Amino acid sequence: MALIVLLIILACIVFMVSALRYKLITIPTMNYFKSTLPALSQTEQEAMEAGDTWWDAELFSGKPNWQQWHQIDAPLLSDKEHRFIQTKLVHLLSILDEEQIQADKDLPESVWAYLKAEGFFAFIIPEKFGGLGFSAQANSTIVAKIASKSLSTAVTVMVPNSLGPAELLLHYGTESQQSHWLPKLASGEALPCFALTALDAGSDAGSIQDFGVVCEAEFEGELVLGLKVSWDKRYITLAPVATVLGLAFKVYDPEHLLGDCDSLGITCALIPTSREGVITGARHNPLNQGFMNGTTQGKEVFIPLDWVIGGRGGIGNGWKMLVSCLSAGRGISLPALSAGSAHLCTRTSSAYATVREQFGLPIAAFEGIQASLARISGLTYSIEACRQATAQAIDMKKSPAVITAIAKYHLTEMSRTVMNDALDIHAGKGIQKGPNNYLANNYMGIPISITVEGANILTRNLMIFGQGATRCHPYIFKEIQIIQNLEEDKAIKPFDKLLMAHLQHTSVNVLKALWFGITRAKFINAPVSGPTKRYYQKLTWLSTCLSVSSDLAMLRLGGSLKRREMLSARLGDVLSHLYLASCALKKYEHDGRQQGDLPSVCYAAEYSLAQGFRALDEFFDNFTHPVLAFLLKSWMHVTGHGCKVPSDTLVGKVCHVLVHSDAARERVSHLCSVGEQGAVYTMERAYQLAKETAKERAEFKAWLKNRADMLSLSYSEKIALAVSDKAITELQGKSLLDAENWRVKAISVDVF
Numbered sequence: 045m046a047l048i049v050l051l052i053i054l055a056c057i058v059f060m061v062s063a064l065r066y067k068l069i070t071i072p073t074m075n076y077f078k079s080t081l082p083a084l085s086q087t088e089q090e091a092m093e094a095g096d097t098w099w100d101a102e103l104f105s106g107k108p109n110w111q112q113w114h115q116i117d118a119p120l121l122s123d124k125e126h127r128f129i130q131t132k133l134v135h136l137l138s139i140l141d142e143e144q145i146q147a148d149k150d151l152p153e154s155v156w157a158y159l160k161a162e163g164f165f166a167f168i169i170p171e172k173f174g175g176l177g178f179s180a181q182a183n184s185t186i187v188a189k190i191a192s193k194s195l196s197t198a199v200t201v202m203v204p205n206s207l208g209p210a211e212l213l214l215h216y217g218t219e220s221q222q223s224h225w226l227p228k229l230a231s232g233e234a235l236p237c238f239a240l241t242a243l244d245a246g247s248d249a250g251s252i253q254d255f256g257v258v259c260e261a262e263f264e265g266e267l268v269l270g271l272k273v274s275w276d277k278r279y280i281t282l283a284p285v286a287t288v289l290g291l292a293f294k295v296y297d298p299e300h301l302l303g304d305c306d307s308l309g310i311t312c313a314l315i316p317t318s319r320e321g322v323i324t325g326a327r328h329n330p331l332n333q334g335f336m337n338g339t340t341q342g343k344e345v346f347i348p349l350d351w352v353i354g355g356r357g358g359i360g361n362g363w364k365m366l367v368s369c370l371s372a373g374r375g376i377s378l379p380a381l382s383a384g385s386a387h388l389c390t391r392t393s394s395a396y397a398t399v400r401e402q403f404g405l406p407i408a409a410f411e412g413i414q415a416s417l418a419r420i421s422g423l424t425y426s427i428e429a430c431r432q433a434t435a436q437a438i439d440m441k442k443s444p445a446v447i448t449a450i451a452k453y454h455l456t457e458m459s460r461t462v463m464n465d466a467l468d469i470h471a472g473k474g475i476q477k478g479p480n481n482y483l484a485n486n487y488m489g490i491p492i493s494i495t496v497e498g499a500n501i502l503t504r505n506l507m508i509f510g511q512g513a514t515r516c517h518p519y520i521f522k523e524i525q526i527i528q529n530l531e532e533d534k535a536i537k538p539f540d541k542l543l544m545a546h547l548q549h550t551s552v553n554v555l556k557a558l559w560f561g562i563t564r565a566k567f568i569n570a571p572v573s574g575p576t577k578r579y580y581q582k583l584t585w586l587s588t589c590l591s592v593s594s595d596l597a598m599l600r601l602g603g604s605l606k607r608r609e610m611l612s613a614r615l616g617d618v619l620s621h622l623y624l625a626s627c628a629l630k631k632y633e634h635d636g637r638q639q640g641d642l643p644s645v646c647y648a649a650e651y652s653l654a655q656g657f658r659a660l661d662e663f664f665d666n667f668t669h670p671v672l673a674f675l676l677k678s679w680m681h682v683t684g685h686g687c688k689v690p691s692d693t694l695v696g697k698v699c700h701v702l703v704h705s706d707a708a709r710e711r712v713s714h715l716c717s718v719g720e721q722g723a724v725y726t727m728e729r730a731y732q733l734a735k736e737t738a739k740e741r742a743e744f745k746a747w748l749k750n751r752a753d754m755l756s757l758s759y760s761e762k763i764a765l766a767v768s769d770k771a772i773t774e775l776q777g778k779s780l781l782d783a784e785n786w787r788v789k790a791i792s793v794d795v796f
Contacts, residue, residue, distance in 0.1 A: 097516050098437050098444040103622040104516035106553040106591030110571035110580055113626060118634035119432045119439075125182040132162045133186055137717045142194040143479045145334035149327075151197060159197075160232025165204040168211060173226035180438040184380040184431055185715070191384025193717040193724075195489040196334035198384065202377040203281045204229065207497075208238035209290040209314055211369045216312075216354045216361070225288070225314065238290035239277035239340050240366070247502040249310075250363065254293040256311065258301045261346045269301060270348040273313070276341045279496075284327050284338040289315045292366065295359050302359065309360035312353045321345035331488045368443055374497050375438050375448035379431040381493045382459035384715055385486045386424040389466035391713035392482055392724060393420055394702045395731035396470055399787045404745075407469070408703050411692070416465040418698035422647030422690065423458045425712055426624050429631035429648070430455055446512040450620045453503040456493045463487050478794025482723045505609035509616030513594055513605070516619075519546040520598065553591045554679075560585040561682040575642060576629055579649040582687060583625055586656050589680045590618045593663060596676075600668070614663040621656035625649045640708030643697040650694070653687040730790035733783035740776045741783070747771035759784050 102108040121129070136158060145151055151159075159165060167183045169175025178186075183205055191198035204210060210229050213222050228234035245252040254275035260267055275293055283289070295308040302308065317324050322345060327338040352358045353365065397408035397417060407413045434451040437444050466483055467474040477484050494500045498507065514521050519542050526539050560568065565585035570577040594615060597605055605612055628648040632641060660680070664673040690698075701708045718728050734741075747766055748754065754762055760781055767777040 096442045096444050098440075098442050098447055099433075099626065100444060100446045100450075100512060100619065100623060101516045101518070103587050103619060103626070104512065104591060104594070105518055106549075106556065106588040108584060108587050108622075108626070110584075113630060114571055114633055116436065116440075116630070119181045119436045121182050121185065122179070124176075125178055125185075128176070128178075128182075129186060129189070132164075133189060136162075136164070136197075137189065137193050138719060140190075140194040140197055142196060142334070142485050145194060145196045146332055146485060149329075149334055150336070151200060151334065155197065159201065160235075163230065164201050165232055165235070166210075166230035167205040168214065169226050169230045170214075173222065174230035175226070176230075180376050180435040181432065184376045184383075184435040187377060187380035188384040188387070188431070188715045189717055191381045191486070192388040192715055193719075195381070195385075195486055198381060199281060199333070199335040199489075199492075202380070203238075204236050206377045207366070207369050209236040209288060212238075212290065212312055212353050212365055213314075215369060216358060216365050218355045220350075221314070221353065221355075229288075234288045235282060235286050236288050236290060237280050237282040237286035237340075238292075239275065239280045239283065240292045241279045242275070242277050247498050249292070249366065252292060252294060252310070254291075256293050256295045256313075256347075258295065258297040258299065258308075259346075260301070263346065263348050268348050270346055271295065271311075271313070271352070272344045272346050273315075274343050274345070276339075278339045279328065279337065280340055281335060281337045283340045284325050284336045286324065287317055289317050289322065289324070289340060290353075291315055292362055302356070310362035310366075311359050312362040312365055313347060313351050314353060315342075315345070315347055315351060319345060319347070330492055333485075333489050333492065367445070370445065370448065370497070374452040375434045375444075378493050378497060379427070379434060379451045379455045381489075382455040383424075383427050383431045385459050385490065386420075386427045386462045387713045387715040388482065388486060388724070389462045390420050390424045390702075391709070391716040391718070392727050393417060393466045393469045394709060394713075395727045396473070396791070398703055399727075399730045399734045400791050408699065411695075413469055414695055414699040416469055417702060418647060418690065418695040420462050420465050421644050421698050421702050421712055422651055423462050425631075425641070425644040426628050426648035426652070427455050427458055427462075428712070428715070429627040430624055433627040433630060446508060446516055446619075447623065449498075449503050449507045449511070450623050452497055453500050453508065454620050454624060456490070456500060460490050460494065463490055473791060473793050476793035478796070480723045480726075480792060480794050482727070504616060505613045506606070507616075508620060509594075509612040510606055512616065512619055513598065513612070517594065518549060550592065550595045553588050553595075557585075557588045557592050557680050558682070560588060561678075561680050564681075564683060564686060572633065574637075576632065576645065576649070579625065579629060579646075579653065582653055582685075583622060583629075585685075586618065586653065586660070587622055589660055590615065590622065592680070593618075593660065593676075597663075597667065611663060611666060614659045614666075617659035618656045618663075621652035621659070625652035625656075628652070635711070638708070638711065640701050640705045641711060643694060643701050644708075644712060646694055647690045647698050650687070650690045654689045657681075657685045657687045726786065727790045730783070730786040733779075733786050737776075737779050737783045740772055740780055743776075744772055744780055 099113060102113070136155075139155060139158070163176045166175035167178040167186070169177065171177045187198050187202050187205075190201055210226065213225055217225070225234065229236055240249055240252070242252050242254055254273070254277070256271035256273035258269070259272055260269055261272070263270065273291070273293055275291060277283075291313050292310060293313075295311045296306060297303065297308055298306055315322060321342050323341040325338070327336065330337050349356050349359070354361060358365070394408075394417060397413055398406050400407050408417065430451055434447055437447060463483070463486065467487060470483060474481065474483050514524065523539065523542050523546070526542065565581040568581040568584050570580040572580065597611065597615065601608060601611075625648065628645055632638075632645045635641065661677060664676045667673060702712070716724065719725050744763070744766055747769070748762060754765070757765070763777045763781050766772050767774050772780070
């Protein structure tokens with residue numbers, strides 16, 4: 045009996061404490077959250093629900109599971125994909141001439157025909173519809189290889205395999221729409237484009253003014269229910285030559301033919317460009333690139349409801365369709381273009397720095413050149429690692445909106461850095477346009493990648509952290525959903541449960557951040573041993589700091605954090621560099637810890653760690669009062685974080701491997717198309733011959749030294765005298781002469 049009474053008393057105490065907690069903690073906190081947390085609009089909520097979280101959520105948690113990260117299989121291509129790359133793709137690359145394409149402002153008819161016949165527009169279409177059914181990894185790899193040879197062709201191939209009719213049909217089309225359109229798209233009979241951007245709707249796609257009005261009209265001899273659509277779109281790739289137009293517009297139903305609502309929302313439809321009233325053909329000139337890009341218009345063009353993607357049920361669901369399918373463009377195509385350009389820069393810059401001489405030495409021997417070469421190699425390794433990992437996420441049927449935004453923004457920006465370094469190394473050769481300049485066309489095209497699929501300023505300042513903080517946080521999104529979707533009396537208990545878990549999560553991370561700061565994270569368990577172990581420890585430390593800083597920012601600023609773009613962008617940079625460094629480390633493990641890659645891996649990891657901690661410090665400096673900023677930084681890293689940009693010693697190691705290890709150089713630039721002719725082949729041939737004849741060249745130079753009487757002689761005459769003087773053999777003389785001819789050809793520029 046006494047035990048029963050005791051239990052009743054304990055139960056009453058627990059009840060009273062719980063009630064008091066609800067009254068003193070939960071309800072006031074919930075009300076505070078209502079007033080401060082960012083309220084999600086319908087379009088924002090749809091965007092959040094359409095995307096997935098992946099490794100980004102682990103990085104945001106403050107306790108990334110590195111074992112889980114390593115357990116994700118290495119990205120591989122199927123035998124079918126390998127055969128396509130080794131045959132169809134190799135042939136395509138052999139017939140591309142980007143200089144001629146830009147001069148003609150179009151691909152040759154033979155190239156168009158080859159692309160259609162061999163399925164280059166059908167990577168994402170399943171085999172049952174006549175497509176190739178390739179993985180995202182294969183799609184990305186093929187586009188990257190093409191981009192290293194012809195950016196115009198890469199964009200032409202990229203678009204039908206990216207966000208557009210095929211992608212939307214596969215996810216949302218009706219069976220009849222799929223069976224009608226997908227075989228035609230796979231065979232090239234139908235050439236698609238997708239029109240979203242308009243005069244006042246760019247990055248803010250939700251503000252499009254293009255509209256369709258529900259009405260009845262005659263179609264093919266019958267009175268049917270449909271839409272009269274009016275639009276005026278620009279910047280639409282393939283629009284001038286497309287035969288089927290994917291179109292995004294808003295639908296209105298003033299006569300309530302479909303229901304009680306006047307405004308039904310963004311909708312996507314497929315319209316044959318042969319339809320009366322559809323206007324295409326006018327072209328833009330995107331920085332002299334040869335791919336088709338232009339406008340499309342229509343005024344009160346009637347389409348039946350069957351042309352809406354998803355049929356009648358697809359009306360108003362266009363925004364959800366678009367945001368759920370954006371991964372193809374952000375996560376596959378644009379990283380592929382960036383990787384192709386970066387691999388081109390790495391291959392050619394390392395070769396040029398070897399064969400180009402000044403002051404009697406290859407320019408690769410000068411530390412200024414080495415600084416640029418190392419940055420090229422390190423960032424290219426990071427770009428390639430991120431490209432592979434992000435495509436792999438999509439192959440895992442993920443739709444990680446934050447990850448793909450990171451890939452889009454940072455890979456295009458890193459590619460721009462790599463290209464600028466390559467131009468600096470090539471100097472005069474890099475700025476003389478012509479067939480011998482393999483960099484200029486890609487250099488001109490880089491701003492295009494940076495602009496499309498959401499301008500980079502928007503991506504960095506609004507999307508990465510703005511969406512990531514809400515979507516990737518283990519509790520915030522759930523708390524917002526409870527607050528917005530439930531009445532207060534029903535929300536208290538589930539909110540209380542989340543709140544207690546959230547407080548525990550934050551408290552633990554606050555204490556961990558202090559401990560890591562005191563110890564510089566030296567006691568954190570790492571999944572590996574050896575030279576990369578320290579990077580894992582520091583990344584875990586930085587992840588914990590990000591978690592604490594994000595909670596502080598959202599607690600202090602609430603919904604206004606969305607408008608404090610410079611602050612949120614810095615936290616986004618922290619998350620981004622956590623992802624980039626983890627991709628580089630994962631690639632190193634999956635590639636079998638190639639020792640020749642280690643300097644580039646270290647460069648990539650140290651670069652990202654330095655950028656990540658720098659962004660964190662800048663966040664603290666601008667977040668609040670200087671004294672509080674000092675205290676926060678002291679809490680996070682009491683003795684300093686010690687993460688600096690790569691050292692001069694590491695720069696030297698990266699360059700040594702890049703110039704002296706053919707295997708390592710091949711791995712970091714394998715997407716570059718070399719071929720058997722053209723400027724890149726010439727440079728590669730000159731590089732290989734320079735390496736093969738390095739010893740003989742040194743002997744010849746030693747013999748030639750202080751021979752002022754030979755200044756007026758040609759190189760071949762000097763070689764002949766050296767042979768007759770037995771300084772070198774006749775065979776060595778021939779090798780040197782051959783190497784010199786290729787070298788001169790490689791470093792020469794075009795004249796007109």
